[in-house]
Amino acid sequence: MARNITVIPAKEKKTATNAPLATSHIRLAAYCRVSTDQEDQLHSFEAQVQYYTDYIESHKEYDLAGIYADEGISGTNTRKRKDFQRLIQDCEDGKIDLVITKSISRFARNTQDCLTYSRKLKALGIGIIFEKEHINTLDASGELLFTILSSLAQDESRNISENCKWGIRSKFKKGEMHIDASTFLGYDKDDNGKLVINEEQAPIIRRIYDEFLWGKNPQQIAADLERDGIKTGRGNTKWHTTTVISILTNEKHKGDALLQKTYTADFLTKRQVKNHGEVTQYYVTDSHEGIIDKETWSAVQEELQRRTDYMEKHHLQKYSYGDAWSPFIGRVYCGKCGDSYGRHSWKTRNRVQWQCKNHRDSGVLTCDNRHVFESDLEKGFVLAFNAIYSDKDAFIKAKEEQVATGSPLTKVRARQMIELIGQPPLEGFIPEMAQLIIDEVIILGAKEYKFRFLDGTVKKMKV
Numbered sequence: 001m002a003r004n005i006t007v008i009p010a011k012e013k014k015t016a017t018n019a020p021l022a023t024s025h026i027r028l029a030a031y032c033r034v035s036t037d038q039e040d041q042l043h044s045f046e047a048q049v050q051y052y053t054d055y056i057e058s059h060k061e062y063d064l065a066g067i068y069a070d071e072g073i074s075g076t077n078t079r080k081r082k083d084f085q086r087l088i089q090d091c092e093d094g095k096i097d098l099v100i101t102k103s104i105s106r107f108a109r110n111t112q113d114c115l116t117y118s119r120k121l122k123a124l125g126i127g128i129i130f131e132k133e134h135i136n137t138l139d140a141s142g143e144l145l146f147t148i149l150s151s152l153a154q155d156e157s158r159n160i161s162e163n164c165k166w167g168i169r170s171k172f173k174k175g176e177m178h179i180d181a182s183t184f185l186g187y188d189k190d191d192n193g194k195l196v197i198n199e200e201q202a203p204i205i206r207r208i209y210d211e212f213l214w215g216k217n218p219q220q221i222a223a224d225l226e227r228d229g230i231k232t233g234r235g236n237t238k239w240h241t242t243t244v245i246s247i248l249t250n251e252k253h254k255g256d257a258l259l260q261k262t263y264t265a266d267f268l269t270k271r272q273v274k275n276h277g278e279v280t281q282y283y284v285t286d287s288h289e290g291i292i293d294k295e296t297w298s299a300v301q302e303e304l305q306r307r308t309d310y311m312e313k314h315h316l317q318k319y320s321y322g323d324a325w326s327p328f329i330g331r332v333y334c335g336k337c338g339d340s341y342g343r344h345s346w347k348t349r350n351r352v353q354w355q356c357k358n359h360r361d362s363g364v365l366t367c368d369n370r371h372v373f374e375s376d377l378e379k380g381f382v383l384a385f386n387a388i389y390s391d392k393d394a395f396i397k398a399k400e401e402q403v404a405t406g407s408p409l410t411k412v413r414a415r416q417m418i419e420l421i422g423q424p425p426l427e428g429f430i431p432e433m434a435q436l437i438i439d440e441v442i443i444l445g446a447k448e449y450k451f452r453f454l455d456g457t458v459k460k461m462k463v
Contacts, residue, residue: 027065027097028056031087033106048102055100065096088117091126103132185233186253186291195252195288204230205291208247209300213412215436218244248304254297255290258283295408302409314340327435328377334358335444336369343374351375356443370446376463377441377449378429384451384459385433386425395421399455413455 030052049067056064068087090096099121101107104114107130118128118137127138181189186205188198204225211221222239231237251258259282290297307319320330332341332354339358346353352374358367388395395417402414420433442450450460 025063026061027095028059028062029065029087029090029096029099030056030067031084031099031101031107032067032069033071033081033084052100062098066090088120091121091124096126098127098129100129100131102130104130104135183233184252185247187288197289197291201233202291205247205253208244209253209292209296212244212248212300213296213303214416215432218248248300251297252288253290253292254294255288256283256285257287295411299408299412302407306409326374327431327438328354328374328441331438332377332441332443334367334369335442335450337367339367341372341443354443369443372443372446372449376447378434379463380441380449380461381434381438381451382426382429383461383463384449385437387459387461388421388457389425392421395457402455410455417453417455417457 032048032052049069052067053064056062066087068083070081070083087096087099091099107114107117107128121128122137127136129136181187181195184195186198186201187195190196208221208225211224212218216224218241222241222244225244226237226239229237230239232239232243247253310316311319314333316330326343329343330340333339334341334356337356337358339356341354342357344353344355345351353371354374354377355371356367356369359369359371360366399414399418403411403418406414417437420437426433437453437455439452439454442452444450444460448460448462450458452458
């Protein structure tokens with residue numbers, strides 16, 4: 001039996017939802033971008049905007065759908081480009097028929113982003129015209145050429161990034177800093193790019209170092225700066241504890257500079273990570289004038305390390321600086337089992353009691369050291385401090401020897417004790433003084449305590 005073949009003609013292809021009709025004007029949008037916010041680049045940006053405005057208005061077949069422009073933003077990632085994202089959204093909303101841009105590198109230097117967004121728009125029937133490369137993504141041959149050229153654009157971005165890294169690291173080798181001084185509290189840059197002290201901001205830095213060594217914790221310092229309306233390097237009035245600690249540990253405040261603290265891990269995402277030895281670092285001594293003298297800076301670092309060691313010794317998760325209302329917090333320990341003492345307040349009895357945290361375990365007595373009343377701790381502190389006056393001259397002589405030969409922190413603590421012992425003996429408990437000089441209190445019994453001060457002085461007292 002002979003086969004019978006029926007020809008079924010192809011149907012005429014329907015126009016995509018967003019594709020322009022042949023008889024209608026094409027709604028053309030332009031996308032512009034410059035890579036940096038430098039003045040010459042911003043002139044280029046303005047020129048691009050004006051060029052596309054004139055271009056679209058001079059072609060009768062086009063209607064201006066909008067000029068979308070991002071200035072001073074890198075092209076390696078599209079997430080931070082607000083106008084780019086607005087352009088894509090308007091395309092999805094059917095407001096645009098065609099997009100025009102100067103080149104692939106202006107659109108994106110990330111191959112994945114290039115392909116993702118061009119295909120997304122192509123699926124909507126929207127083409128992208130790249131003037132420099134003479135590509136229209138709706139053309140049959142455009143896809144392959146576009147893929148190749150977008151990869152080259154990404155490689156161009158990588159080369160630029162590598163060249164920038166080389167330039168910056170070459171400066172580091174010469175001891176030249178690469179820093180944005182506009183947000184660096186205490187310093188400005190002169191015409192030669194060298195750090196110079198900002199005399200209006202420098203007292204803030206000195207205040208932070210001084211208050212820290214006199215017993216204030218970073219949280220207190222931040223709160224006081226905020227209360228006084230002092231602005232951060234970024235001009236904010238909100239201070240964070242981490243900001244204060246960052247200032248206390250920054251070597252630039254003593255006139256030195258550690259270069260290459262961070263590095264760019266990925267040129268596409270611009271992700272900055274801390275340098276833990278992956279990239280060569282350079283330490284420059286006396287690179288500029290310091291706000292803080294080197295001995296004071298070293299004393300602060302010693303104190304920070306002392307607190308770290310203190311936490312390890314007592315198995316603490318964080319260091320307690322104590323509070324003016326209760327300077328013993330985090331500093332009272334059991335003389336029998338070594339565990340810390342906890343504070344308990346009974347408002348109805350108007351009494352505050354301290355007890356070993358290892359006193360009972362699941363109801364079973366595990367440490368028989370006695371509880372103590374906070375009023376007795378306060379009396380013990382006054383007695384311990386005033387006991388120094390019994391041989392005041394010898395004490396001062398020993399402290400003066402420490403000032404002459406001790407470490408930076410030892411010198412600071414010795415000077416502080418000389419200053420305090422120069423005042424009359426205590427007539428009552430002063431919480432602020434206790435917070436300043438107490439290192440730890442060892443409970444030997446209900447009425448017997450051993451006080452260790454931060455300068456190393458140890459006094460055993462009965463109350």
